[in-house]
Amino acid sequence: xxxxxxxxxxxxxxxxxxxxxxxxxxxxxIGTPMAWWxxxxxxxxxxxxxxxxxxxxxxxxxVIGFYLLVMMGPDGPIxxxxxxxxxxxxxxxxTGLVIASVFYSLPFVVQPLQNAFESIPERxxxxxxxxxxxxxxxxxxxxxxxxxxxxxxxAVLGFAHTVGEFGVVLMIGGNIPEQTRVVSVQIxxxxxxxxYGSAHWLSAGMVVFSFVVxxxxxxxxxxxxxK
Amino acid sequence: xxxxxxxxxxxxxTLDVDTQLPGQGVTALFGPSGSGxxxxxxxxxxxxxASGSLHVDGVVWQDENTFLPVHRRPLGYVFQEASLFPHLSxxxxxxxxxxxxxxxxxxxxxxxxxxxxxxxQLIGRGDPAELSGGERQRVAIGRALLASPRILxxxxxxxxxxxxxxxxxxxxxxRLHHELSIPLLYVxxxxxxxxxxxxxxxxxxxxxxxxxxxxxETLARLDLPTAHFDDAGVVIEAVVAQHDEAxxxxxxxxxxxxxxxxxxxxxxxxxxxxRVLARDVSIATTAPQGSSISNILxxxxxxxxxxxxxxxxxxxxxxNEHVLLSRITRRxxxxxxxxxxxxxxxxxxxxVLTT
Numbered sequence: 001x002x003x004x005x006x007x008x009x010x011x012x013x014x015x016x017x018x019x020x021x022x023x024x025x026x027x028x029x030i031g032t033p034m035a036w037w038x039x040x041x042x043x044x045x046x047x048x049x050x051x052x053x054x055x056x057x058x059x060x061x062x063v064i065g066f067y068l069l070v071m072m073g074p075d076g077p078i079x080x081x082x083x084x085x086x087x088x089x090x091x092x093x094x095t096g097l098v099i100a101s102v103f104y105s106l107p108f109v110v111q112p113l114q115n116a117f118e119s120i121p122e123r124x125x126x127x128x129x130x131x132x133x134x135x136x137x138x139x140x141x142x143x144x145x146x147x148x149x150x151x152x153x154x155a156v157l158g159f160a161h162t163v164g165e166f167g168v169v170l171m172i173g174g175n176i177p178e179q180t181r182v183v184s185v186q187i188x189x190x191x192x193x194x195x196y197g198s199a200h201w202l203s204a205g206m207v208v209f210s211f212v213v214x215x216x217x218x219x220x221x222x223x224x225x226x227k
Numbered sequence: 228x229x230x231x232x233x234x235x236x237x238x239x240x241t242l243d244v245d246t247q248l249p250g251q252g253v254t255a256l257f258g259p260s261g262s263g264x265x266x267x268x269x270x271x272x273x274x275x276x277a278s279g280s281l282h283v284d285g286v287v288w289q290d291e292n293t294f295l296p297v298h299r300r301p302l303g304y305v306f307q308e309a310s311l312f313p314h315l316s317x318x319x320x321x322x323x324x325x326x327x328x329x330x331x332x333x334x335x336x337x338x339x340x341x342x343x344x345x346x347x348q349l350i351g352r353g354d355p356a357e358l359s360g361g362e363r364q365r366v367a368i369g370r371a372l373l374a375s376p377r378i379l380x381x382x383x384x385x386x387x388x389x390x391x392x393x394x395x396x397x398x399x400x401x402r403l404h405h406e407l408s409i410p411l412l413y414v415x416x417x418x419x420x421x422x423x424x425x426x427x428x429x430x431x432x433x434x435x436x437x438x439x440x441x442x443x444e445t446l447a448r449l450d451l452p453t454a455h456f457d458d459a460g461v462v463i464e465a466v467v468a469q470h471d472e473a474x475x476x477x478x479x480x481x482x483x484x485x486x487x488x489x490x491x492x493x494x495x496x497x498x499x500x501x502r503v504l505a506r507d508v509s510i511a512t513t514a515p516q517g518s519s520i521s522n523i524l525x526x527x528x529x530x531x532x533x534x535x536x537x538x539x540x541x542x543x544x545x546x547n548e549h550v551l552l553s554r555i556t557r558r559x560x561x562x563x564x565x566x567x568x569x570x571x572x573x574x575x576x577x578x579v580l581t582t
Contacts, residue, residue: 123310126274129297130304131324131374137298141323145314 004201011178012186012202019094019182020162023101027109027158028151030102035113054107061104065171068100072172097173097180104168109158116150117143149221156217160210228284229378229410233270235277242266242277242434248427250284253404253411255421255442257453258431264414265382267431271412272304272380273297283377301332303371305381309363311355317366318350324374333375340369343406344399361392365399372403379403380412385420400424418453422446422462422502423581447550449532449540454552459540460504461552462581467497479578483545484524488578502579505552510541511572512563522575526551528567533557541565543573551575 005013038050056064071078072090082090090096120143128138144151166184173180175189183202190199228250235242242263248254256264269275273288274297281289288295303324311320321340325333341347344365355363364384371379384400385393397420404411404424415421421428421442428445430438430453438451443462446453453459463486465479470490477491479499491499515523526543529550534540539560541553551573565571 121310123306123308124312126297127304127306127310127312128323129274130272130302131370132298132327133323134298137327142312142314 006198008177008181009183009186009198009202012181012183013205015094015178015180016163016182016184019097019101020159022098023105023162024109024155024159026098026102027105028155031106031109031113031154031158035110036117038110038114039117053110056104057107061165061167062171064104065100065168068096068103068168069172072096072099091172092174092176092180094179097169097182100168100172101162101165104165105158105161108161109154112150112153112157113147116147116153120146152221153217156213160213164206164210229271229412230282231267231271231279232281233267233277233279235266235270235275240266240434242270244279244431244434244436246429246436246439248412248429248439249410251408251410252426253413253424254427254429255425256412256414256429256431257418257421257425258416260416261433262431263434264416264431266434268380268382268412268414271378272302273300274304301375301377303374303376303379305364305368305371305379305384307383308387309355309360309367311358311363311366311370313354313356315355317346317352317355317358320355320366321346321350321370321373324370328375335372335375337373340372343372343402344369359392360388361395364388364392364396368399368403372407376409378410378412379407380414382414383416384413386415386417397423418456418458419581423500443550447542447552449530449542449552454505454532454540455534457506458504459552459554460502460507461550463501463503463549465499465501467491467493467495467499469495481549482547483549486524486575486578487521488580491580500581502581503551503575504577504579505540505554507576507578508551508553509574509576510543510553510555510559510563510565511574512565512569514572515574518574520574520576522578524551524573524575526571526573528565528569528571531560531565531567543571545573 034053038046069091070076072082073079074089079089082088090099124142124146125138128142133141164184169180169182169185175181175185183206187199187202190202229248231248232245233242240261240263244267256267258264266275270277271281273295276294279289287293288300312323315323321337325337341350346365346369349358349362349366352358355366358366368384385396388396401424413424425442428440428442429436430445430451432452438445438448445451447461448454463481465481465486467477468480468485469478471477475490476487477489479486479488479501486501488501493499524545526545528541529544530542532540534554537557539555539557541555541560543551543553545551553573
């Protein structure tokens with residue numbers, strides 16, 4: 001039996017943690033206004049946008065990875081843009097992986113937020129307005145506290161789902177140490193190399209991590225306890 | 228003074244209102260459901276956007292170029308259900324609006340509101356969900372008042388409460404009526420709330436104002452739907468004149484005469500509001516002798532209007548400003564040969580004290 005984690009394993013764990021943190025942060029930033037819009041709009045576009053956001057739930061990650069690869073590639077629109085900005089090409093870079101992961105995990109952040117926002121009665125917002133609160137003030141003093149369980153769920157699911165991605169990473173990130181080699185890819189490498197012991201350590205680590213995260217979420221999130 | 232002119236078209240409903248509401252006292256916006264009373268209130272608050280204009284004490288809240296957002300309108304709004312913020316304590320709920328206005332504009336203090344609404348026992352409570360419906364509504368009213376509004380608006384504040392809670396909260400509303408110098412716009416479909424609280428009555432029907440005037444005058448009009456309610460009648464403001472301890476009665480005096488009622492526990496000189504229902508008033512053409520009815524008032528018929536096939540509504544004036552309504556059969560009206568201008572005697576079988 002090998003020692004628990006090799007340097008490459010630790011590097012993969014660190015990279016995964018970094019990726020999931022950055023992606024979760026970005027997703028909360030862009031997911032909040034999207035979820036707010038989806039929860040409150042009466043626009044006819046609501047269905048179409050909602051379906052678009054939910055696509056990554058049903059699509060094979062390889063499909064998402066494939067299209068992102070094409071779009072970010074030298075002949076894709078995003079590739080043209082990044083090249084003209086002097087950023088080079090995004091595939092097989094950490095930045096590329098972040099962008100891909102944001103798409104991939106989007107619904108896991110937007111949907112809990114949307115549910116949380118939808119459960120806040122219009123009346124609460126109206127009440128705040130009649131008590132002199134501006135829209136922004138209302139968001140921070142009423143919406144945010146009432147939607148706290150939704151934010152917690154969204155952050156945890158966004159983080160955990162990013163940690164668990166594999167197909168998208170393979171398509172867009174490849175397997176570059178300290179750049180794109182995340183835990184799931186590292187496990188794949190170990191198995192390819194018949195290093196089942198190392199694969200076990202990482203895999204079991206993932207199982208424990210995921211279980212603990214979900215356990216904490218289900219134990220401490222006050223969803224449904226409020227009258 | 229509030230001058231409101233609104234047009235709002237919805238698929239099944241049109242609001243078309245051009246009216247003036249008094250700048251003081253309690254104005255009841257009254258009508259059946261779907262008459263537009265809540266919509267009108269929401270338009271005044273800015274919660275609903277209708278085309279038109281709104282001036283409050285000469286200040287433009289809305290016209291062609293202006294639409295003051297809700298949070299910039301100095302109003303207090305009490306919704307049908309109390310809508311306290313569930314994540315805030317009772318105290319934090321009360322202080323929500325108070326904290327959001329500049330200190331110099333704060334004209335109402337927490338202690339005052341606690342006193343007016345009897346919130347002393349409630350203010351230390353943490354979770355508003357633990358309060359009863361009536362208590363929550365009192366906190367909501369206090370919270371609205373603490374934002375130092377120029378107008379207080381209430382949208383059927385009692386309709387979600389059970390009868391006992393209603394009876395508990397009405398005295399607080401009556402107290403506010405005396406304490407506040409700002410107008411209160413009060414939406415309701417319950418006539419008993421109107422006669423207890425209102426000074427001014429605005430009657431709505433199918434999105435239009437069909438009548439607007441002082442409560443007593445408006446309720447005494449025979450051309451309005453209120454005259455055909457089973458509990459149609461007039462409101463008379465009277466003064467406690469004398470107590471008869473032997474028979475446990477009290478005499479109330481008003482400019483049109485006086486009325487004996489069951490013992491009132493208020494000292495002579497107090498103002499009370501009474502209600503005389505049309506069905507409790509009968510008419511005699513000569514002064515009745517040997518009647519068990521002790522309240523017999525000399526009156527003059529001012530209007531007669533048939534109501535359905537069998538009933539007639541008669542309006543009589545008492546003195547200069549007071550009126551009575553009487554609902555009698557059409558046959559009695561013909562047999563007695565009643566006509567406008569005739570002097571008669573109104574026999575009042577019962578008087579309802581509303582305060």
